[in-house]
Every structure is written in C-alpha cells, then in structure tokens.
Amino acid sequence: MSEIEDKIREIAKKLLEEGKVKYFIGYAKGSDAFCAKPIIIDDPKDVDKLIWSPCCVNNLAVYLVDEIKKKPRRGEEPDLRPVGIIAKACDERGITVLLQENILPRERAYIIGIPCSGMAEPQKLEKLAGEKGISHKAIYDMHIREEENEFSFEAEGVKEALPRDEVLADKCKECFQHNPKECDIVIGESVENPQIEKYVTIKELEDMSLEDREKFWEKIFERCIRCNACKEVCPLCYCEECTVEKAKPMRWCSKSVDKSNNAFYHLMRAMHLVGRCIDCGECERVCPMGIPLRKLYKKLEKEAEELYGYEAGSSSEDVPLFAAFTNDDPDEFE
Amino acid sequence: MLPTFEPKILAFLCNWCSYAGADLAGVSRFQYPPNVRIVRVMCSGRISPRFVLKSFQEGADGVLIAGCHPGDCHYSKGNYYTRRRLTVLGKLLEHVGLDPRRFKVKWISASEGGKFADVVKEITEDVKKLGPQNSLKRVDENE
Secondary structure, eight states, X not given: OHHHHHXXXXXXXXXXXXXXXXXXXXXXXXXXXXXXXXXXXXXXXXXXXXXXXXXXXXXXXXXXXXXXXXXXXXXOOOXXXXXXXXXXXXXXXXXXXXXXXXXXXXXGEEEEEOOOSOOBOHHHHHHHHHHTTOOHHHHHHOEEEEETTEEEEXXXXXXXXXXXXXXXXXXXXXXXXXXXOSOSEEOSOOOOOOXXXXXXXXXXXXXXXXXXXXXHHHHHHHHOOOOOHHHHHOTTOOOSSOTTTOOSSOOOSOSSOSHHHHHHHHHHHHHHTTTTOOOOOHHHHHOTTOOOTHHHHHHHXXXXXXXXXXXXXXXXXXXXGGGOOOTTOOOOOO | OOOOOOOOEEEEEETTTHHHHHHHHHHTTOOXXXXXXXXXXXXXXGOOHHHHHHHHXXXXXXXXXXXXXXXXXXXXXXXXXXXXXXXXXXXXXXXXXXXXXXEEEEEOXXXXXXXXXXXXXXXXXXXXXXXXXXXXXXXXXXX
C-alpha cells in the first residue's frame, strides 16, 4: 500500500511542477483514521498530504463535475488544463459515464487509475476498534494497512488485524470490476476480478411479498429528511436544474417532508439513474438516516442488465440505455 | 348500503393511435366503465416517468398508458423509447411494492376500439378489487 502512496505523491509532484495539471484531487488523512477525506492540491509542496489506504472510500468523480460547472470570472481566461484525479475502479466508471454523456471532455481530466480490491467501511472499522478498546486519540494516529486477507492497524503500540470480510464495505463485496480502464496512468498491479454472486443486496427484498415490500419501503421513505445529501454527493446528479427542485413550469415534487413526496423524490432519482448508477455507494454512505439506497438502485442495475444487457460505465462509446432501442427489445405490453 | 369503491383511472393516450382507438370505441358504441379519465398526448414518448408518479401522488388508483404498436409510431420511433423507459418504471414500482395491475401499458391502434374498451374494463375491474391506492398518494393535512 505505501508503495502506491509514494507513487501517487511522485506523480502528483511531477504533474504539478511541470504545470501539466491545474490541480490534483486525491485523498488526505481525515479527522480520524477511519475515513480519508478528499483533498485538492495545487502546490507541489503539499503532495505529502496525499495518502492511500483502505479508507479511501469517497468517490472523487463528483469534484470533476464541479470543475466543469465552474465559470471563469469576468475578464479572466478560462484555465482549460486537465485536472489530476485518483480513480478507483468505481470512480473510473463514474468518470466513464460523464464522458459518455459529454459532460466531461476527455482532455479535461488526467486520470490516475488504481486497481482496488475493496475498501473498508468507516463505520465497521470504528465499531471493531471500539470493541478492541482503542482510544480516540490513538485512532487519529492509527495506520491502516492492507495485507493478504486482513486489514491491519497499529495504534498505541498495539497491532491489530481485522478480517477483511468483516470490514469490507458492502458495495465492495459486490464489486465485480476491480480494474479501472479509462486511465492515463495506472498505478499498482491489476487485480483479478472475483467470481461473485451479483445482486445479493436485493435478493432478500425480491423474495418478499408485494405487501411486505410496500411496508418496508414505506418505513424507509418516511425516515428521509430530504437533506439532499444523496443528490449532492452523486457524481451523476449534475443537472443544473433538478426536476425535484424546480418549481417552474410545474412543481413536480414538493419540498415538504412526508411519505408521498419522499417516495416521489427517491423514485424519480432512481429513474434518473437507470443505466447510469455505477454503484459507488456514496449515497448510502452519506445518508444521515441510514436509508439503504443501494437496494433501490441495484434493482434497476439488475433490470438493465437482464432486459437489455446494459452495464453502466463499461465504455464511453456506448449509447446511453434510454437513448437507444432495438426492434426486439423485450415487450411485455402486448 | 355501503357506497362501492369507484376507482379513478388516469389514461394517457397517444394522439395518433390510441386516442383515435378510444374515439372509435365511442363511435362504435362499445360500453366501457366511466372510471377512466383520458389525457391526450401527442406521442407515448412524451410520457415521462414523473407523469405516472405524479398521477399516483395526486390520487389516481390506476394509470393506463396506450400508444401505437411498435413500428407504427407517427414519429417513427417514439414508442420504442417509451417501451424501454416504462418497462423499467414498471419493475421499479413493483420493487417498491406497488401492485403491477395498477400500472398498465398497452399498444392500441386506431382500429382497435374493441381492444380499448376491453383494456379499460380489465384495469377497472382489477383496481376495484385492489381497493384505493394509498402507498404513493399525497397526504392532505387539511383532511
């Protein structure tokens, strides 16, 4: 792991010194060791702040959207140099969708791909550290490393090893594409893609009866406080004018927090993510109310694959799912 | 005697085929239940998933969408896009627990007045059995 970290710093330094990139988006140490925070660096002196650990869960592709949306100040020449970005396989899929939808010109991003075999979920790490009785101060100084089949971390002179299966993020357990494709540079060796059962998250829900499912989602949607965190963190929710926000020409979805409007909000968001959601799991991670949003989007991912053989973010050359059709699409409508 | 439940069905019909089909049903004097409220759209491709969600939110007990048969679209390919979009929407609604019988998409041509009457009869009977739709309906605080 530290080899990769050194390599990232080296590349970032070189790119920034040569002025090849405008700035560099990477990960820095967070307020505790469990969650790395995104960092934007424009000074080569700061490259030592960059880290790489099993805690780099964030999807950085969302900052590329911010970059594209930014308008230059009046009288200023726009700086069209690319932006350096670290991309795990899931981030890279997000970037691919942005390329596919012509939101991001390819030359505006310098993508540094890192094959990734799974990241640790901060909550799970924190819980396990608590069980092992490690103080909060120690947690800040902790070093987390990835070894063969476990994440090891050192704190207060104690070295603990946690089994991978217990701390691996849920989305990573279901990830079947570990290697980024659309990159300028790849750091680290490619990882073998695992043979796993897809869509285990929604299996339980699919086996439920219709009434049970209705009750399940009713309870979930009631919980939503409409903080819009899922929308803000999503790299693919880039619309300037969002259908669930705008009031003209028609207010489709009221901002009031109730069962019906919350359901509308989430279903509309889900419909907008069909064939686009790349399952980076950010929406679920940032949700303060613990809404299992992946259970909604994963279902649509499954349908897109089963009905149309479409996989989001597999190639920037693909025509988007709803912008294409064939004469022999499945037709249930008679 | 208790008042029987009369469902509200909202139907989006495409101007060129299904609306003409409904017209034919009327001209040919086919009987069909009066529970259906028709909205004419220029093409079934005009129908966004939010139309359907909004209908349910505003208290529709069932939604019927009808367009030209694939290949017959007046705008040559509008209904192909609809087919993909609404197939997925149907799956999503089923996933969140809405009965699939409340949401129907049918291809009805201008000559199929009888089919239109049958489809309306079918969805009205189904929804009548299912009862009022409350899972997506807006909660009115004044009530």
